[in-house]
Structure formats: structure tokens, C-alpha cells
Amino acid sequence: MEAQKFEKHILCIGAGYVGGPTMAMIAAKCPQYLVTVVDINSEKIKAWQTDELPIYEPGLLDVVKIARGRNLVFSTNVEENINKADIIFVSVNTPTKTFGEGAGKSADLQYWEKTARDILKFSDSDKIIVEKSTLPVRTASAMERILNTNQKGIHFEVISNPEFLAEGTAVADLKSPDRVLIGSRETESGIKARNEVVDVYANWVPRERIITSNIWSSELSKLVANAFLAQRISSINSISALCEQTEADVSEVANAVGQDTRIGNKFLNASVGFGGSCFKKDILNLVYICESYGLKEVASYWESVVRINEYQEHRFVQTMMRALFNTIANKRIALLGFAFKANTGDTRESPAIYITQQLLEEQAHVVITDPQALNNARHDLEGITKNLEFETDPYKAAENAHAIAIITEWELYKKLDYKKIFETMTKPAFIFDGRNILDHQKLYEIGFNVYPIGKAAKTHFK
Numbered sequence: 001m002e003a004q005k006f007e008k009h010i011l012c013i014g015a016g017y018v019g020g021p022t023m024a025m026i027a028a029k030c031p032q033y034l035v036t037v038v039d040i041n042s043e044k045i046k047a048w049q050t051d052e053l054p055i056y057e058p059g060l061l062d063v064v065k066i067a068r069g070r071n072l073v074f075s076t077n078v079e080e081n082i083n084k085a086d087i088i089f090v091s092v093n094t095p096t097k098t099f100g101e102g103a104g105k106s107a108d109l110q111y112w113e114k115t116a117r118d119i120l121k122f123s124d125s126d127k128i129i130v131e132k133s134t135l136p137v138r139t140a141s142a143m144e145r146i147l148n149t150n151q152k153g154i155h156f157e158v159i160s161n162p163e164f165l166a167e168g169t170a171v172a173d174l175k176s177p178d179r180v181l182i183g184s185r186e187t188e189s190g191i192k193a194r195n196e197v198v199d200v201y202a203n204w205v206p207r208e209r210i211i212t213s214n215i216w217s218s219e220l221s222k223l224v225a226n227a228f229l230a231q232r233i234s235s236i237n238s239i240s241a242l243c244e245q246t247e248a249d250v251s252e253v254a255n256a257v258g259q260d261t262r263i264g265n266k267f268l269n270a271s272v273g274f275g276g277s278c279f280k281k282d283i284l285n286l287v288y289i290c291e292s293y294g295l296k297e298v299a300s301y302w303e304s305v306v307r308i309n310e311y312q313e314h315r316f317v318q319t320m321m322r323a324l325f326n327t328i329a330n331k332r333i334a335l336l337g338f339a340f341k342a343n344t345g346d347t348r349e350s351p352a353i354y355i356t357q358q359l360l361e362e363q364a365h366v367v368i369t370d371p372q373a374l375n376n377a378r379h380d381l382e383g384i385t386k387n388l389e390f391e392t393d394p395y396k397a398a399e400n401a402h403a404i405a406i407i408t409e410w411e412l413y414k415k416l417d418y419k420k421i422f423e424t425m426t427k428p429a430f431i432f433d434g435r436n437i438l439d440h441q442k443l444y445e446i447g448f449n450v451y452p453i454g455k456a457a458k459t460h461f462k
């Protein structure tokens with residue numbers, strides 16, 4: 001690829017769930033730019049160069065194939081590519097800190113800071129640095145301090161452009177985003193750099209969907225968006241517990257409430273709880289920031305969203321225990337789904353992890369099946385050899401099981417032949433629908449004892 005023929009060199013540091021798909025979309029939509037994605041993980045880079053991408057995301061391979069070899073490159077050469085780039089997106093992981101001050105809440109910024117130092121070390125010219133990772137509000141100021149104390153006379157302009165894509169629908173989200181947010185310092189050079197990033201997106205995103213703001217609003221908006229989304233899930237899940245006590249049906253309640261246009265009907269499905277790498281981490285980060293500014297009440301308000309989620313996961317296991325006559329030791333239990341949601345192989349913070357651990361603690365025999373997430377599941381449960389099985393075929397997973405539990409809302413689980421499954425199971429057979437995706441009446445008629453979320457159980461016991 002001849003580097004000179006491109007208008008701009010865009011680099012992304014971090015080839016993960018965000019860096020890979022976002023850059024593939026930019027490259028596909030903007031053939032005039034050379035887009036390079038680097039990562040320190042050489043296995044991942046190798047996979048991005050093949051048709052076995054390192055992440056499962058519907059439609060992603062088609063987008064990658066449009067640009068790979070034309071103007072999209074995956075590489076491990078961080079040094080050389082930093083120097084060549086005009087705009088550098090930083091999309092490294094920012095997990096919750098597990099040590100020292102803020103452990104369990106604040107963001108671990110070590111990967112982030114390492115990239116800032118790499119950028120400084122390998123740059124010989126002015127650059128725009130774009131925060132793509134989700135970061136605590138005011139991180140840009142620390143980034144600027146590291147970068148702009150250089151002796152080389154180079155100026156770095158730090159821009160915030162948080163990513164709002166959702167795993168499972170990343171390609172559609174990137175192709176037609178609800179909005180793109182770009183924040184900068186409101187200085188002359190800040191606004192100039194911001195406009196350059198706006199121009200990149202304006203190649204395919206309608207201008208009115210590209211929002212610009214001050215840099216702190218932009219950083220904070222990402223945390224707030226995730227906090228609000230998770231809050232809706234925790235709100236409906238908290239109500240599901242009340243529904244189970246009162247014979248109200250959570251789907252009917254959600255429908256009635258969601259018809260109000262001020263509330264809206266999205267994100268109101270009661271479930272086993274939210275997972276994913278972001279919701280919990282971003283809320284806890286928000287909580288930590290509030291605490292550090294002395295805003296105790298605000299912090300505890302948001303922390304309760306995470307607590308309700310833990311409560312919901314715990315409640316699900318409790319329901320299983322009680323239904324299964326308070327003992328699940330040596331009972332075979334098939335978990336249908338391990339990914340934190342459908343259409344992804346990602347299992348980070350998946351409720352399945354906690355549920356499996358709790359079931360194993362009670363000495364159940366757990367069989368896990370999932371169309372995309374079995375490798376990650378094996379990794380998450382590494383070291384556990386006793387009472388644990390992985391099975392690609394859901395029918396085999398259910399054979400001789402006392403109970404099956406729907407953990408992930410994969411379309412495929414709606415279409416299984418439950419009559420056939422019922423026949424192979426140990427009786428009485430139980431089904432716990434942790435996503436409320438099945439036809440409960442039909443399952444009951446087949447002979448199952450059915451336990452949905454937030455609705456009365458349908459059992460054959462008197």
C-alpha cells in the first residue's frame with residue numbers, strides 16, 4: 001500500500017471490540033484515508049488479518065473485507081505507525097482497578113497512560129489524539145499534561161470521541177449511529193482539531209447527528225449514557241421481584257409503562273441481569289468520581305443500580321434452588337447461553353459466570369452451551385474441572401438434565417424443539433427462562449415446570 005496517496009493517516013491503538021469495528025467502518029467509508037490498527041497482542045492482530053476475526057460481530061467481516069488490503073491495515077508495529085499518523089484514536093481497555101486506592105471502583109488507567117507515553121516517545125510531529133476508550137471525566141487533562149510537557153516542540157490536541165456502539169449490533173450502530181459525540185477544548189486549536197475529527201465522520205454520518213461539545217461534557221456523557229441504560233434494566237428487574245410476589249406480570253407492566261412516550265419502550269425487558277464489559281465498570285467509575293468530589297448521595301444512588309443487578313443474579317439462582325426442592329447437588333443443569341447477550345461471543349461480566357459458580361458451589365453438575373461463547377466460557381471458568389461440561393449441541397446439553405436455564409436470548413433458543421428436549425430430560429423437568437423469550441404456556445403444556453422472570457411460575461405441582 002502506497003502511503004503517500006492517502007489524504008490522511010489515521011491510527012488506532014487497541015484492536016479490540018471497539019478499535020477493530022470502528023476503524024473497519026472508517027476505512028470502509030473513507031477510501032481516501034489510510035487506517036491502521038495496532039495492538040500489542042500479536043495473536044489478535046494475526047486474527048484480524050484472516051477471515052477468522054478475533055471477535056464475533058454480525059456483518060463485521062464484510063465491512064473488514066471492503067477495506068482490508070486497500071486502506072485498512074492491522075499491525076503490531078506501534079512505534080512506526082505512531083510517527084506516521086495525523087490522528088491517533090486510543091481504544092485500549094480501561095478496566096476497573098483491582099488494587100490500591102479505588103480498587104473495585106475506579107478505572108485502571110495504566111494501559112491508557114502507557115499509550116500516552118508511547119505516543120510521546122515515537123512522535124516527531126503535531127498530532128490529534130482522540131480518546132475513544134471510556135474514561136473518567138477530566139482524563140484529557142492528564143493526557144495533555146503527559147503529552148505537552150515534551151521537549152520536542154510538538155503540540156498534541158486531545159479530543160474526546162466516546163464510542164456508543166453496542167456489541168451484537170456494532171456494524172449497524174457504526175453505519176448509522178444515533179449520534180457521534182466529539183468534545184474538545186474550546187480554544188482555537190481545540191476547535192480546529194475537533195472539526196478535523198467531525199470531517200472524518202461527516203463522510204457518512206449526517207451532520208446533524210454529529211454533536212460537538214466541551215471536552216468534559218463529552219467524557220462524562222459516555223459514563224452517563226451507560227449509567228442510564230443500566231439503570232433502566234435495574235429498574236425493570238427490581239419491579240420483576242415485586243411482580244413475582246403480587247401476581248402482576250412484568251411484561252404487561254413494562255408494556256403499559258413503556259407506551260408512555262416520555263418513558264419509551266426500549267430496554268425494559270426483565271432478565272437475569274445485565275453484563276458486558278462496560279455497564280458495571282462505567283457505573284462504578286461514576287460512583288468513584290462522585291465520591292472523590294464528596295457527592296456521597298449521588299454516588300450511592302448510582303451504586304444501587306449495580307447492587308440491584310447483583311440481587312437479580314442472586315435471585316435467579318435462589319429461584320432455581322427453591323424450585324428444585326432446595327437441593328441441586330448432583331443434579332444436571334443445562335445453561336443455554338453464556339454470552340452476556342445475544343449475537344456476541346463476549347462473556348465479560350456475563351451473569352452466566354456468577355450463576356455457574358453458584359450452581360457449582362451447590363454441587364450441581366453444570367453443562368454450558370452457547371453458539372459463540374464457549375471458548376470464552378472455558379477461559380472464564382479455567383481451573384474448574386469438577387462437575388462442569390461444555391457442549392456445542394443444546395439438545396445434548398439438555399439430555400438427562402433436571403433443569404435447563406435460558407441465560408442468553410439467542411434467537412436459536414426460541415426455535416428449539418422443546419418437546420424433544422422434554423422427552424430426554426429427568427422428570428419432573430424444569431425450565432428457568434432468564435430472558436422471558438419462550439412461550440411459557442406451550443412449555444407448560446408439554447409438561448415442563450416453567451419459571452419465568454417477573455411472572456407467576458407455571459407448575460404441575462399441587
Ligand SMILES: NC(=O)c1ccc[n+]([C@@H]2O[C@H](COP(=O)([O-])OP(=O)(O)OC[C@H]3O[C@@H](n4cnc5c(N)ncnc54)[C@H](O)[C@@H]3O)[C@@H](O)[C@H]2O)c1
Pocket residue numbers: 013014015016017018019038039040041044078091092093094111114115132133134135163164165166167277278
Ligand atoms: N466493548 C464495548 O462494547 C465498548 C463500547 C463502548 C466503549 N468501550 C470502551 O472502549 C475501550 C476499549 O474496549 P474494548 O471492549 O475494545 O476492549 P478490548 O479489551 O477488547 O480491547 C483493547 C485492546 O487494547 C490493547 N492494548 C492495551 N494496551 C495497549 C498498548 N499499550 N498498545 C497497544 N494496544 C494495547 C489490548 O491488547 C486489547 O486488544 C474501553 O475503554 C471500553 O470501556 C467498549
